[in-house]
Amino acid sequence: MHDDAVDDDVVLERGLLTVSDEVWALAVRRAGVIGPLAEAGTVGVEAVETAAERLGISRRQVYVLLRRWREGQGVVSDLIPGRSSGGRGGQRLSAEVEAVIREVLGKHYLTRQRKKTAAVHREITQTCRTRGLPVPSRGVIVRRIAALDPRAGTVAREGRDAARSLESAGGRVPPVSGVLEQVQIDHTVVDLIVVDERHRLPIGRPYVTVAIDVFSRSIVGLVITLEAPSALSVGLCLAHMVTDKRAWVERLGIEVGWPMAGKPGELFLDNAAEFKSEALRRGCQEHGITLRYRPPGRPHYGGIVERVIGTLMEMVHELPGTTFSNPAQRGDYDSESKAVLTVAELEKWLALAVASYHGQVHSTTRQTPQARWATGTAQTPVVTVTNETAFLVDFLPVFRRTLTRTGFVLDHVHYFSDALKPWIARRDRLDRFVIRRDPRDLSRIWVLDPEGASYLPVPYRTLSHPAVSVWEHRAAVERLRAEGRAQVDEEALFRMVEQMRTITDTAGSATRRARRDAERRGHASAAASRANPAAAPPDDISAAVDETGNASDAGSVAPFEVIEQW
Numbered sequence: 427m428h429d430d431a432v433d434d435d436v437v438l439e440r441g442l443l444t445v446s447d448e449v450w451a452l453a454v455r456r457a458g459v460i461g462p463l464a465e466a467g468t469v470g471v472e473a474v475e476t477a478a479e480r481l482g483i484s485r486r487q488v489y490v491l492l493r494r495w496r497e498g499q500g501v502v503s504d505l506i507p508g509r510s511s512g513g514r515g516g517q518r519l520s521a522e523v524e525a526v527i528r529e530v531l532g533k534h535y536l537t538r539q540r541k542k543t544a545a546v547h548r549e550i551t552q553t554c555r556t557r558g559l560p561v562p563s564r565g566v567i568v569r570r571i572a573a574l575d576p577r578a579g580t581v582a583r584e585g586r587d588a589a590r591s592l593e594s595a596g597g598r599v600p601p602v603s604g605v606l607e608q609v610q611i612d613h614t615v616v617d618l619i620v621v622d623e624r625h626r627l628p629i630g631r632p633y634v635t636v637a638i639d640v641f642s643r644s645i646v647g648l649v650i651t652l653e654a655p656s657a658l659s660v661g662l663c664l665a666h667m668v669t670d671k672r673a674w675v676e677r678l679g680i681e682v683g684w685p686m687a688g689k690p691g692e693l694f695l696d697n698a699a700e701f702k703s704e705a706l707r708r709g710c711q712e713h714g715i716t717l718r719y720r721p722p723g724r725p726h727y728g729g730i731v732e733r734v735i736g737t738l739m740e741m742v743h744e745l746p747g748t749t750f751s752n753p754a755q756r757g758d759y760d761s762e763s764k765a766v767l768t769v770a771e772l773e774k775w776l777a778l779a780v781a782s783y784h785g786q787v788h789s790t791t792r793q794t795p796q797a798r799w800a801t802g803t804a805q806t807p808v809v810t811v812t813n814e815t816a817f818l819v820d821f822l823p824v825f826r827r828t829l830t831r832t833g834f835v836l837d838h839v840h841y842f843s844d845a846l847k848p849w850i851a852r853r854d855r856l857d858r859f860v861i862r863r864d865p866r867d868l869s870r871i872w873v874l875d876p877e878g879a880s881y882l883p884v885p886y887r888t889l890s891h892p893a894v895s896v897w898e899h900r901a902a903v904e905r906l907r908a909e910g911r912a913q914v915d916e917e918a919l920f921r922m923v924e925q926m927r928t929i930t931d932t933a934g935s936a937t938r939r940a941r942r943d944a945e946r947r948g949h950a951s952a953a954a955s956r957a958n959p960a961a962a963p964p965d966d967i968s969a970a971v972d973e974t975g976n977a978s979d980a981g982s983v984a985p986f987e988v989i990e991q992w
Contacts, residue, residue, distance in 0.1 A: 446519065448566070449507060451573035454711055456481060456491060456505040461714065463488075464495045500809075502711050521857065523562055526553050527570060535571065536582035543568055605802030608640045609690035610731035611647070611663060611701075613655035617739045619747040619765040620772055622941040628762040629942035631749065632769055634776070635663040636738070638731045640694075642798040643788050644686040645734065645780050650773050652946045653897065657703040658865050661821030664709075668811040678774045682781035686799055688808030692716040705862075709820040734783075741779055769945065819872050819881055822862040829853045833887055834871065836861065837899060838914050841871050842887035849876060869893035891920050898923060898947060 459477050463469055469492065471485075478488045491505055498504030519527075530550045534541050541549075547564045554561045571579075602608045613635045622629045633655055637647030647667030651659060666674070671684045693710065695701040697719050710717050743750055747765030750756040767775065784796040791798055811817045827834050829849055833842030849856060860874040862881065869891070872881040894902075902922040906914050927947070 446524065448569050448573055453502050453506045457502045457714065460491045460495050460505060461500070464492055501713055519562060523554060523559050526550060526557070526559065527562065527567065531570065536579060538583065540583045543571060602640045604806050605641050605799060606639055606688050606690045606808055608692045608694055609637050609646060609667070610640060610694045611635065611637045611660065612696065612731045612735060613659060614735050616742060617749045617751060618742050618745055618767065618772065619749060619761045620767055620769050621765050622945040623768050623948065624944065625941060627941055628765045629945050632772065635659045636731060636735050637663050637667050638734050639686065640730055642795050642802055643791060644784060644795040644799045646686045648776060648780065650769060650776070652769065652942065655700055657700045657706060657823060660700055660706055661818055664821060665814050665818045668817060669814045670810055675777065678777055680774060680777060682778060684781060687810050689713055690715055692718055694718050694720065696720045705821050705824050712820055738779065819862055822864055822872065825861040825863060826858040827861055828858050829856060834861065834873065834884065836863065836871060838903070838916055838919050839868065840887040840916060841884045843884045845882055846884065865896035867893050868896060868899055892923065894923055895947060902926060
């Protein structure tokens with residue numbers, strides 16, 4: 427099964443960021459009832475009546491929602507209630523009123539004082555009148571309070587002890603009975619020094635983000651970066667998880683089977699900041715992915731992904747340039763002088779290691795992850811995504827900016843496209859636009875049209891500027907301000923980028939930081955490229971992997987001696 431593909435240049439937006447929290451919560455609630463009902467096939471009268479009662483609507487409305495779900499893409503936004511165009515009679519609250527509601531709920535409702543709804547509405551009324559804003563009805567406030575997370579609200583108002591009844595019972599990890607029912611994701615720094623492509627000299631340790639299907643113990647997503655873990659790392663891992671990996675494996679230049687792909691039902695994460703972004707939360711809701719977080723003080727809830735990462739690192743310890751797990755293990759081994767693998771070669775080696783892992787019998791399931799995956803998918807077909815770009819856009823960082831006569835300005839950089847001209851003509855009647863940006867490549871942004879129907883790619887206004895990553899951009903801004911510039915302009919910014927690149931290229935063979943900066947730039951640019959998605963495989967890695975797919979100097983990809991015991 428596949429999601430419908432979207433046009434290469436325009437990415438549809440189905441309401442992830444254009445509807446209020448209240449409306450979105452209603453759509454999520456509807457999807458929780460209508461989705462399972464639609465999958466059941468023929469729907470009887472009794473089932474419809476039950477759904478109508480749960481949702482507080484009529485039977486006729488249930489049938490309407492069923493039709494919309496089946497004719498749509500099977501995502502939450504299919505069930506968003508009809509919205510006003512924003513003209514006369516529109517009921518959508520302004521951003522300023524929304525901000526007041528959030529502010530007052532946080533200060534007066536979600537506190538141990540436990541004020542009642544009437545008191546909270548009086549506070550909102552007074553604040554709105556003071557600021558010259560329209561006053562929302564008490565019914566709106568009641569619905570907003572009802573849409574709050576029950577556990578978080580109880581913790582804020584009554585304390586953690588009072589909220590324990592809202593948590594899963596006991597300290598036992600909830601059981602999983604099917605493929606992709608639950609996927610765990612986590613990051614770690616790799617226990618290996620890598621080298622740059624140009625000079626083959628050490629540049630430090632990369633990071634890996636791993637996703638594992640709990641039911642089959644299959645690794646369903648894997649991303650290697652030179653950047654510290656971030657919300658982008660999570661989005662890239664999700665995009666790798668939900669798309670067919672054959673094109674990726676072919677780009678690596680290896681011949682292995684990695685059939686594990688599809689949308690997860692639930693993501694189980696720790697409480698790191700990158701796992702709690704607005705983009706991740708609504709992106710997952712849009713695609714029917716439930717987010718769950720590891721309860722504090724219960725590390726065994728995330729033990730499966732941590733154990734498989736630990737097993738991967740044990741294998742990495744056999745590679746030249748390993749740092750081992752700690753200084754005591756490393757002893758007098760000179761990791762930097764022994765380092766030989768580039769990031770691309772490490773990615774290739776790990777793909778082979780994962781293929782080896784999938785073929786080994788797991789001591790808990792008594793099956794190989796590959797066989798258990800095949801059995802599980804035969805019973806429950808998975809849903810994959812054909813347009814990786816469209817999927818990834820749903821998880822990119824979000825910005826909101828006003829349109830000007832010259833386009834958009836984002837972090838001192840101007841963006842413009844002829845497609846913006848109709849909007850520029852009526853910009854005084856438009857709210858701020860929702861913009862998404864790939865931190866690896868700032869040469870274009872994705873702008874959501876005023877109707878909220880699709881994302882339009884908008885490039886630099888000055889097309890001669892080079893593509894830069896967000897870390898390179900920030901470094902240039904910091905350098906300009908260190909030189910005493912109170913105001914940063916675009917031309918000075920890109921001149922500084924070019925100067926820094928020249929310094930990096932000149933000093934590349936001399937300093938480790940310069941080599942790492944050059945490698946980060948090249949790695950980010952290649953990964954974010956859309957012009958040539960089927961990029962050529964990495965440079966020959968005969969020092970690491972021979973033509974048969976076996977490692978040479980890097981050590982062979984040995985079978986996993988111990989597979990996690992969870």
